[in-house]
Amino acid sequence: MQLSGNCRPFDPVTPGVEGHNPNMSLLFTPYTLTPPRGMLSLPNRIVVAPMCQYQAIDGLAQDWHLAHWTTLLNSGAGLMIIEATAVTPEGRITPHCLGLWDDATANALGDYLTRARRLAPPVPVCIQLAHAGRKASSEVPWRGGQLIRPENGGWRPLGPSALPHLPDEPPPQEMSLADIEHVRQAFVEAARRAQALGIDAIELHAAHGYLLHQFLSPLANQRQDAYGGDFAGRTRLLMEVFEQVRAVFDGAVGVRLSGTDWVEGGWDEAQSIALAKALRAAKADFVHVSSAGVSPLQKIPLGPLYQVPLARAVRAGSGLTTMAVGLITEPQEAESVLQQGDADLVALARAFLYKPRWGWEAAAALKADVQASPQYWRCTPREAGPIFRDARMGMR
């Protein structure tokens, strides 16, 4: 486990506070998470957001994952979050999603991840554990993403209530208390496997309209029992999963939330703040603030940095370490999100697919440095300056 492998002393650096050089980029200042049984030091505050690849076979990682992870670990980011990884087979979004539900899926993931880590600098790795709920059994996006019915090779999805995501879809099966217990246990078992694989952090996927978000949102959860109704009922499953995962996993544990459903009467910013407070009290290490995904009625005000105000509100209201994400594409934008106190960490997804060395370019733009494999140290154009830390320190 890499928890203390690249540790630096705990040094929560804030602009203007003693110890922080105001001329130095905050984006490239290390950040330390302090879970109850360890310490996780991120070499900088750039995070690769989770991105489904739909390249697994029966949940098993493949060569694609080796290439993809190796690239992202050599991107200059300070933390890589592995794509939504299903805790049960029926919790996959598509039949091609990655899994961590048994020894075979754990061995495949562990094998490729170990190899990727050997080929890249020592970057901490987080895994996003997920269950798709009523959005399971779907086609991959490039084939349209629609629900695959059981007669066409899919399966019947589970959900908090028998309410379909889209009006023309068949409803999911409303989960019994036994189903809830099974899913909760599956998250715990997946967390144990992640720990055994030396993964440094877990992100529970409670965003984008997947199962844990479905329980949170009154638009998808109309249960009459202890897992529905008021705020306490709708947040119960997530809090139970969080607490039980926290109990078995030594590394950092956080939650990805949709800060709002962007639908009147749905999950919203105020509830996100209240939930982040409860998570902080339960010893969460971070909250990752995204938005939307639970309803086709959503009206998303898309634009650069459009989710940053949600992250700012959640951070200010809860005091929990916060990751901002969503159409943050330029190094200066990422830097200003931190300088303005909107978030503690900045996550990017698509930018890392388009520019897999985004972190290197950002280091050049902000006159900072990154870790990179020595085989690449001679690549920098003159105008980039000396961005490779270990090369500068003469480790040749």
Ligand SMILES: Cc1cc2nc3c(=O)[nH]c(=O)nc-3n(C[C@H](O)[C@H](O)[C@H](O)COP(=O)(O)O)c2cc1C
């Ligand atoms: C190809 C792709 C796959 C994604 N898969 C996931 C995922 O597995 N889990 C998740 O929470 N979000 C997923 N997302 C959403 C991203 O993590 C991110 O929140 C979103 O793309 C907005 O950030 P960006 O503007 O930097 O791309 C995915 C996005 C893309 C483009």
